[in-house]
Amino acid sequence: MTTYITTPIYYVNAQPHLGHAYTTIVADTYARFCRLCGEDTRFQTGTDEHGDKIAEAAARENIEPKEYVDKISGMFRDSWPVLNIAYDNFIRTTDVEHIKVVQSILQKVYDKGDIYFDAYSGLYCKGCERFLTEKELVDGKCPDHQVEPQAITEKNYFFRMSKYQQQLIDHINANPEFITPERYRNEVLSFLSEPLEDLCISRPKSRLTWGIEMPFDKDFVTYVWFDALINYLTGLGYPDDEKFAKYWPVAEHVIAKDILKPHAIYWPTMLMGMEVPLYKKLHVHGYWNINDAKMSKSVGNVVRPAELVEEYGVDGFRYFALREMSFGLDASFSHDSIIDRKNSDLANDLGNLYSRSAAMLVKYCDGVVPEPVDQQPSDKELTDLAAKVVSDYKQTMGAFEFHKGLQAVWELIRFANKYIVTNEPWALAKDEAQAGRLNTVMFNLAECLRLIAMTIRPVMPETSAKMAAGLGLGENDPIVSSLSESAGWGMIPVGTKMQEIDVLFPRMDKKKEQAPAEKPKNQKKSAKKEQVAEQDDLISFEMFQKIDLRVAEIIAAEKIAKSDKLLKLTVKIPEERTIVAGIAEHYAPEDLIGRQVIVVANLKPAKLMGVPSQGMVLAAKTGEKGAQTLVLSAVSETVNPGDKVA
Numbered sequence: 001m002t003t004y005i006t007t008p009i010y011y012v013n014a015q016p017h018l019g020h021a022y023t024t025i026v027a028d029t030y031a032r033f034c035r036l037c038g039e040d041t042r043f044q045t046g047t048d049e050h051g052d053k054i055a056e057a058a059a060r061e062n063i064e065p066k067e068y069v070d071k072i073s074g075m076f077r078d079s080w081p082v083l084n085i086a087y088d089n090f091i092r093t094t095d096v097e098h099i100k101v102v103q104s105i106l107q108k109v110y111d112k113g114d115i116y117f118d119a120y121s122g123l124y125c126k127g128c129e130r131f132l133t134e135k136e137l138v139d140g141k142c143p144d145h146q147v148e149p150q151a152i153t154e155k156n157y158f159f160r161m162s163k164y165q166q167q168l169i170d171h172i173n174a175n176p177e178f179i180t181p182e183r184y185r186n187e188v189l190s191f192l193s194e195p196l197e198d199l200c201i202s203r204p205k206s207r208l209t210w211g212i213e214m215p216f217d218k219d220f221v222t223y224v225w226f227d228a229l230i231n232y233l234t235g236l237g238y239p240d241d242e243k244f245a246k247y248w249p250v251a252e253h254v255i256a257k258d259i260l261k262p263h264a265i266y267w268p269t270m271l272m273g274m275e276v277p278l279y280k281k282l283h284v285h286g287y288w289n290i291n292d293a294k295m296s297k298s299v300g301n302v303v304r305p306a307e308l309v310e311e312y313g314v315d316g317f318r319y320f321a322l323r324e325m326s327f328g329l330d331a332s333f334s335h336d337s338i339i340d341r342k343n344s345d346l347a348n349d350l351g352n353l354y355s356r357s358a359a360m361l362v363k364y365c366d367g368v369v370p371e372p373v374d375q376q377p378s379d380k381e382l383t384d385l386a387a388k389v390v391s392d393y394k395q396t397m398g399a400f401e402f403h404k405g406l407q408a409v410w411e412l413i414r415f416a417n418k419y420i421v422t423n424e425p426w427a428l429a430k431d432e433a434q435a436g437r438l439n440t441v442m443f444n445l446a447e448c449l450r451l452i453a454m455t456i457r458p459v460m461p462e463t464s465a466k467m468a469a470g471l472g473l474g475e476n477d478p479i480v481s482s483l484s485e486s487a488g489w490g491m492i493p494v495g496t497k498m499q500e501i502d503v504l505f506p507r508m509d510k511k512k513e514q515a516p517a518e519k520p521k522n523q524k525k526s527a528k529k530e531q532v533a534e535q536d537d538l539i540s541f542e543m544f545q546k547i548d549l550r551v552a553e554i555i556a557a558e559k560i561a562k563s564d565k566l567l568k569l570t571v572k573i574p575e576e577r578t579i580v581a582g583i584a585e586h587y588a589p590e591d592l593i594g595r596q597v598i599v600v601a602n603l604k605p606a607k608l609m610g611v612p613s614q615g616m617v618l619a620a621k622t623g624e625k626g627a628q629t630l631v632l633s634a635v636s637e638t639v640n641p642g643d644k645v646a
C-alpha cells in the first residue's frame with residue numbers, strides 16, 4: 001500500500017498559528033499512522049509565496065519580495081520540527097522547478113483551447129485577491145475584510161471551468177469518499193447545482209509583478225490558485241519522475257474549510273483540463289475558536305503553536321488537538337481545556353498506568369517481564385478488549401476520526417487501571433502460592449503498555465518512544481512500530497528487561513500555569529488567600545478532582561458477625577467490589593439490594609472487622625447528636641453503575 005498526504009501550502013503573509021498547526025499535525029499523524037500500518041508513505045507541506053499581499057508586505061518592509069518570502073517561509077519550516085512534524089518534502093512556489101512546471105501546464109491547457117482571453121469587470125477585494133459576486137457582499141462590503149470592493153474592468157485570461165462542471169458532479173456522485181466528511185461533500189454538490197462560471201487565472205503585470213509569468217503572454221502573470229494548487233504535482237516531480245506515477249494516484253489532501261471551493265471545484269476541474277487523473281481524497285476540517293470567539297489578528301487572540309509546546313509539551317499539545325476536535329467540526333480552544341485533558345487523560349489515566357505498572361514490574365519481578373502461567377476469566381476480558389480496541393483504532397484513524405481512535409486507546413488504558421485494582425498485585429505478592437497468578441497479571445500489564453505505546457505512536461511519538469524505552473524495547477522494534485506485524489496479544493517477549501522509568505506527564509496547576517505574569521504583583525494577596533483557605537478548610541479544585549466519586553449499585557448485602565454497625569456490601573462500579581459500611585443500625589440488608597448510592601472509589605483499601613473494604617459509601621447524618629440517623633446518598637434517576645459523580 002502507498003499513501004501520499006499533503007497539507008495546503010501556507011500563504012506566507014503571516015506567521016504560523018493554531019489553525020496551520022492543526023492541519024499539519026493531522027497530516028503528520030496520518031502519515032505516521034500509515035507508516036505504522038506498513039505503508040509506503042510520502043508527506044508534503046510547504047509555502048505559497050506569490051500574490052499582491054506578499055508584494056505589499058515586502059514593500060512595507062522595504063525589501064525585495066524574494067527576501068521577504070525567504071524569511072516567512074523559513075518561519076514555517078522552523079516551526080514544524082518544534083511540533084515533531086516529519087515531512088518528506090517542503091515545497092515553495094518560488095522554487096525554479098515549480099515555476100517551470102506551472103508554465104508548461106498553462107501552455108498545455110492554453111494550446112488545448114481551455115484558456116481564453118476576455119474582458120472582465122467586477123468588484124475586486126484586495127484582501128481576498130479575487131473578484132467578489134454581489135451575493136457575497138454584506139452591506140456592500142467584503143464580509144471578511146470589511147471594505148468596499150473596487151469596481152475594476154480589465155482583460156484577463158480565463159480557464160473554462162464550466163466545461164467540466166458535469167464531469168465533476170458525476171465524479172463526486174460516483175465516489176462517495178472523494179470529499180469527506182459528508183457535510184462538505186454536500187456543500188460542494190449544492191454549490192455545483194448552480195451554473196459554474198469560468199475561472200479568472202491571470203493578473204496584468206501593470207497591477208501585479210510578483211507572480212509566475214504566463215508562457216503565452218509576457219504582460220500577464222498567473223493568478224494565485226493556478227500557481228498554488230499545482231504544488232501537489234510539482235512536489236512529486238510531475239510529469240516525468242517516478243514519484244509522480246507512484247504517489248499521485250493515492251493523493252489525499254488535508255485542508256481547513258475556508259479553502260474548500262478551490263480544492264473541491266477549481267482543482268479537480270483544472271486536473272481535468274490538464275488531463276491528469278483526480279486526487280483520491282479531500283479531507284476537510286473545521287475551525288478552532290479561541291475561548292469561543294473566532295481567532296483573528298485584530299481581536300489579538302491568535303494562538304502561537306511554539307508557545308503552546310513550551311507550556312504543554314509537544315505531545316500534550318498534539319494529543320489535545322487531535323482528541324478535542326472531531327475532524328470536520330469546529331472546536332474550542334482554551335488553556336483550561338488543554339490543562340484538563342492533560343491532567344485527566346495524560347497524567348491520571350496514561351501516566352498513572354505506566355508508572356504504577358512499571359513500578360510493580362520492578363518491585364515484584366525484578367524489572368523483567370515474567371512468563372504468564374495462570375490465565376483467568378478476567379484476563380480474557382482484557383485480551384478481548386485489547387483486540388477490539390486495536391481494530392476500532394485502525395478503522396477510525398484510517399477514516400480521519402482521530403478523536404475516536406484515541407478514545408479507543410483510552411478504553412484500554414482505563415480498563416488496565418481497573419485491572420490493577422481488581423487483581424491487587426500487591427496482595428498476590430504477599431502469597432507464595434499466588435506467584436504464578438502475579439506473573440500473569442504483570443505480564444498482561446506489560447503487554448498493555450506495549451500496545452498503548454504502539455497505538456499512541458502516530459499522535460505522541462515522543463511519549464511512545466519513552467514508554468518503549470522504559471519497557472526495554474528499542475524505539476523502532478517492530479513490536480512497538482508495526483501494527484501490521486504486532487497488533488496481536490502477547491507479543492512482548494518474556495524476559496524483556498525494563499529500563500529507567502520517567503514520569504510521562506507531570507500534573508499541571510491551572511491558576512499557576514495560566515497567568516504567570518500576574519503572580520509577582522498579587523503575591524501578598526494570594527498568600528492571604530491561601531491563609532483564608534486553610535482556615536476555612538477549603539480544598540483546591542485539583543484536590544477535589546482526585547476524589548473518584550462514582551455511582552455504585554448494591555448487588556448484595558450482609559451483616560458482619562460480631563458487629564452491630566457494619567454491613568458488608570457488594571457493589572458494581574461497574575466491576576464488583578466489597579465495601580464495608582457502618583449502616584447496619586439504619587438499613588436492613590435486604591432493603592439495600594438494587595439501590596444506587598454514591599461511593600468514594602479510590603479510598604485506600606482497609607480491613608474492618610477482618611473484612612477488606614475498597615471504598616466508602618456516602619450517607620447523610622441527620623437528627624440530634626446522639627440520636628442520629630444515616631440516610632444513604634442517591635442519584636435522582638437510575639444511571640449506569642460506575643458513572644462518575646462530579
Ligand SMILES: [Zn+2]
Pocket residue numbers: 125126127128129142143144145146
Ligand atoms: Zn475580502
